[in-house]
Amino acid sequence: MSDLVMLKESTAVGAHSAGRGVLVALSSEVIRWGICNMLERLDPPRHIEPHDDVASASDILRSGLYSLVIVDATDGEDVLLQLTENAGRLGVKVLVLLAHVDASAVERIAALPADGFLVQSDLTLECMNETLERLDRGDLPIPATMVRQLMARARSGGARAFQAQVRLTPREHDVLHLMGEGLSNKQIARRFGISVHGVKRHVTNVLAKLNCPNRTQAVSIALKQGLLASG
Incomplete structure (x- = not known):
């Protein structure tokens, strides 16, 4: 004690x-x-x-x-x-x-x-x-x-309909992938050669389109629904 x-x-x-x-x-x-x-x-x-x-x-x-x-x-x-x-x-x-x-x-x-x-x-x-x-x-x-x-469960089915509903731009999809890798906004900005403010704007759009309040839930949903299952 x-x-x-x-x-x-x-x-x-x-x-x-x-x-x-x-x-x-x-x-x-x-x-x-x-x-x-x-x-x-x-x-x-x-x-x-x-x-x-x-x-x-x-x-x-x-x-x-x-x-x-x-x-x-x-x-x-x-x-x-x-x-x-x-x-x-x-x-x-x-x-x-x-x-x-x-x-x-x-x-x-x-x-x-x-x-x-x-x-x-x-x-x-x-x-x-x-x-x-x-x-x-x-x-x-x-x-x-x-x-x-999560990726295995996404591949098992139910992902295509969700992917069709969520229309991310190519840059938003790239940002989502890096979010899934655990990169911070600053690291994503360096990867793309853009400002942190620009990354924040993309992240905000991704959260809105996935209807998520934070990055964690966005990555979780993206994994479950197959948005990150490829590659």
Whole structure:
């Protein structure tokens, strides 16, 4: 128990005021403290707050001290949906932890308005650090196994009618592909040699045509409906 107290005290030093805290809202005590210990070893240091009640995590996020919340995909669809929506309104990013990539549930999980996904079996210090760096850059970290599952389901049928309804320009389609690769607006701008403002305009058009509130859901729908299944 003393180790847990030491962890909580050590991660609080000097990090609260920066608003870069990480709320680890996982119901499993073993996984929660495992993630906390891993986060403690990363640079730059962040305030790390373990929390065992996902349903009340939104209240903690309102403090403005946290830029990221980590949740478990098994903690209940309704609870997760409410938390991710509340976090989005507060400007807090959401990283969803998956025990495994279940083919029967991958579409439902991908539909959550989250900012990234991480599979427990992939969890290493390097992987966690890379995931957080990508989130900080505005990228969309999605495990390759999850992308393959979504693409396989898109190829299984139901995609052509949707593709006919969604009329993206060639440039919007290119932007959507790079969004699917997890590139930020700045990275897409460099790839095409255009301004970030121009990329934002294309992204806005893509979100509107796919009727999605954010990049995560747009990529999820595009994968499910076959817009990214080729290539």
